[in-house]
Amino acid sequence: MCEPSNQFTMGLRDFIKDYFLSFWDYETPKVMVVKNRTLGIIYRGVQFLVSTYFIWYVFISQKAYQESENRLESSVYTLMKGSAVHGDDVLDTVEYAQPSEGGDVISAILRREVxxxxxQGTCAEYFNVANANCTTDSDCVKGDVDFDGHGKRTGRCVQYYNHTFKTCEIQTWCPVEDYAVVREPPLVEAINFTVFIRNSIHFPRFKVLRGNIKDASTKREVRKYLNRCHYDEEKDPYCPNFRLGYIAKQARENFSELCRTGGVIGVFINWKCNLDLDPSNCKPSYSFRRLDLRKDQASSGYYYxxxxxxxxxxVESRTLIKAYGMRLDVIVHGNAGKFSPIPTIISTVTAMTSVGICTIICDWIMLTFIDKNEVYSDRKFDEIVKEPKVPITTELSFINSYGSNHSDLSEGVPL
Structure with missing residues (x-):
């Protein structure tokens, strides 16, 4: 009854022993020249593709030979410029820019509701607010504050201004905005307003400091250049003045629609610097994209x-202004790279190692799909086992015994 168990134990012991002993075997490649043109074409083709990939993509495109830095230090300063005639008033930056001078966020007012x-006093709540309509005082709970309302209820039901129906009375700034608001026409001249965006960046590892304004010998020349230039990717890449109309166009937005609803535009400044070249080649590139969700009507647009x-x-009074505007969020990205021997060595070793995949692919094809694959397998893999030495006395006794029984062959056996 115990024999199967003993056999299993002995088999497991032999397996573990063989595995342990084979763990210490040494494997060395064997060179075998295969005269097969198809396999040779595949081998050289894969070699060419792998080498081309590493030379072009890794070394040239990705610049794997460089040490890189992605955490740049950045400073942004924005300023709105321009003036416009709106009715009988002349508007300047103090009127339509918020803030008039700012950091990485600035907005221009395109339309106002005043x-x-x-x-401060008591007046009727706006009729469109939930539970605002009433017929008697009992419909209005004193002290209630509705989330979508305009103030605290006094507990009275009053006539809605000059209308015949009634709403609950509230304590607030009167008259309420929704009833007395005056909607002004859009500021169409804002399409020619310009925003000045000054950006300076610093790569601490390489000690490189760059700015997006054209260098000049004197401050007077810089000021003169900035007063007349407008950004152009080809002609004036170092001009930091951007027309609002240009920004809207680059973001694929209709400026008239922005005047109606407002919107948030991202101004992306990207610095991609190859410091193996002269630092003057390190210049910014700009892109523009709408950031607020237009599909969601509840949160789209921009106003404050x-x-x-x-x-x-x-008596203290106020004029309340609801401003629809074009808000610009300046977002800076960047990376810099410079030659370094360490990433060069690592990338080179990786490339040389990856070329070895050619041999693996061709060996798999040779041993699987090509005719005579069994012959190739026998030739490719050899196992050499160290044989125990036979004592000389044993060899002589074997030869003598063999020679006495086979006299015709004994003369040909070397001693």
Missing amino acids: TYDQK RFAKYYMKDQ
Whole structure:
């Protein structure tokens, strides 16, 4: 009953022993020349493709021989320029730019909705607010504040301004914005407004500092150049002045639609610097893209509110302005690279190692698909086992015994 168990134990022991002993075997490549033109063409073709990939893509395109730095230090300063006539008023940057001078975010007002002469007091809630409509005071709970409303309810049901129906009375800035708002026409002249974007970057590892403004010998020449230039990718790549119309066009947006709803545009500045060349070749490239979600009507567009306060008849008053605008978010990316022996050696070794895949592919084809694959397999793999030495006395006794029984062959056996 115990024999199968003993056999299994002995078999497992032999397997473990053979595995342990084979672990210490040494394998060395064997050179075998195969006279097969098809296999040779495949081998050289794969060699060519792998070598071309590493030379062109890894070394030339990806510059694997360079040490790189992606964490640049950046500074951004923005300034809006231009003026426009809006009705009887002349608007300058203080009126339509928020902030007039800023960092990496600046916006231009393209359209306004204004509520004039608001004062603190009580008035009827806007009829479109949930549960604002009423018939008696019992419909209005005193002290309630509706999330979408304009103020705190007083508990009274009052006439809605000069209309016949009633809404709950609230304590707030009166009259409420939704009732008294005045919608002004869009500021179409803003299409020619310009935004000045000054950007400087620093790569600490390579101690390289660059800016996006054209170098000049004197400040006067710089100022003169900046007053007349507008950015052009080919003619003026170092001019930091961008027309709002140009930005909207590059972002594939309709400027008239932006005037109606507002929008957020990303200004992407990308620095890709090859420091093996002269630092003057390290210049920025610009791209523009709409950032707010146009498909989501609840969150698309861009607007904000602000108020202008003043005293009228010794009562604090304000003009509330809801401004629809074009907001610019300046986002800076960059990387720099410079020759270094360490990544060059690593990439070269990787390339040489990867070329070995050619041999693996061709060996697989040779041993699997080509005729005489069994012959190739027998020739390719040899196993050499160290044979035990036979004692000389044993050899002599064997020869003498063999010679006495085979007298016709004994003379030909060397001793």
